[in-house]
Amino acid sequence: MxxxxxxxxxxxxxxxxxxxxxxxxxxxxxxxxxxxDDRSGSSMMMGHEHGNISLQDSTGENELIIPPILKSDKLEGNDIYYTIEAQKGQTEIFEGFQTETLGYNSTFLGPVMKLKKGQTAHIKLKNSLDEETTFHWHGLIIAGDADGGPHDVIQPGEEKEITFDVQQERATLWFHPHPKGKTAKQVFEGLAGLMYIEDDMDDPYVHGENDFPLIIQDRTFNDQKQLDYETVKNADGTMGETLLINGTLHPRLTVNKEKVRLRLLNGSNMRNYTFKLSNNQSFQQIASDGGLLNEPVELTDIQLTPSERAEIVIDFSKIKENEDVELVMDDGTVLLPFKVKNEENKVQEEIQKPQNPITITKEEMQKEVSKEIVLFGMMQHVTINGKKFDMNRIDFTQKVGETEVWEIYNKPDMMGGMIHPFHIHGTQFKVISINGEDPPENLQGYKDTIALDPGDKAKIAVKFEQEGVFMYHCHILEHEDNGMMGQIKVE
Ligand SMILES: [Cu+2]
Known part of the structure; x- marks a missing residue:
């Protein structure tokens, strides 16, 4: 070896x-x-051993910070108004140290923005940074001109309002910056927030009580406990030895002896995580990127590559007295120790399914491949279909409302290659097959990102509901910044 x-x-x-x-x-x-050098640890990538830093265990000394629900500016019938401000600040991540950070409506990370299917959202975007940025809604079905891709730059001190109709099913989405060549740095420094799409169905879980988002990120801090991106950046994706969940260092989570829903978001620049419970207890995955699965899927572990989400339900009433349970990685790294309170077991109803979960039909998934995407390369030399991103070049076109089958191929290089998480803006797609086989059950729901191992070929059914120019790219943020991105014009 x-x-x-x-x-x-x-x-x-x-x-x-x-x-x-x-x-x-x-x-x-x-x-x-x-x-x-001296980067080792569990293998996160295939082939490329460089750049792999092992993550430190969480000691569980700090209770997990729960991002607050963002208060709307105004609610008038179906019209909801929000303000999102990108800002600089200082955050006490390490006791006794102030770290320079970025955040949305806060000094670090951001609040949870709730939207409801059927609403019209009006979002005022303010850039109070001293650099340009964009506001991208990851996983949201939205028109190209409001999607916040690299074309939609907001200059320092400026603001803009976007309006859109919320037309998709309930899901855990997120938002982050997407300026050309600067996404990795701005996310690394703290720009990331959650967006929950809701509907009229009952949801038995309560935010902060038995419904917890986990924004999982790894970072490197220097001796002064600062995030010095320029020093630590890696062209194949920046990793860090310090785990932060919702910005909490050494987090633990106190839960009741009941079913608890965790909304996992891999918000890291490049690290892949395979999550499991330290006692090997199974859990149920109820939702993927684009919302609820048709049926909950029982799993003992789940892999998420950068930007992917999964909602899982863990039954803590099954935990024995004095048993320590932790959310761990497949190599045993402790991410989140749970403290289970010995209180009465609550009875909880099952989560209700959305009324209309399917928008891409089985027939549409039988279509011939009409778009081929080849992901290739490493470091600065990443490409899609042999090309680097060019803001002035449209790579593909597609008609609004028409489903097409895309074939995505992760072409290995001389060293084997690495996992590329492939993401498409403005839509939720369905995975038809991976290497000719049906996708695993938990990848049969709606997805906006699909992880491809080197040599993998996946077929996906893609439909855009809205017009505009949309990005598709690798969600290793440094690969995106290095040009592993293309544009599709939907009309
Ligand atoms: Cu990549």
Missing amino acids: KRIILISMSLTFILILGACSTDPSNMNPFQMMTSS
């Missing part, structure tokens, strides 16, 4: 050297090698 790593590292080195001699804008290869 060690030899393979050595060979793979020297190959990386040769590749980097070769690359740098042709492209003077690349990072200094020695800098890259030194910033990535």
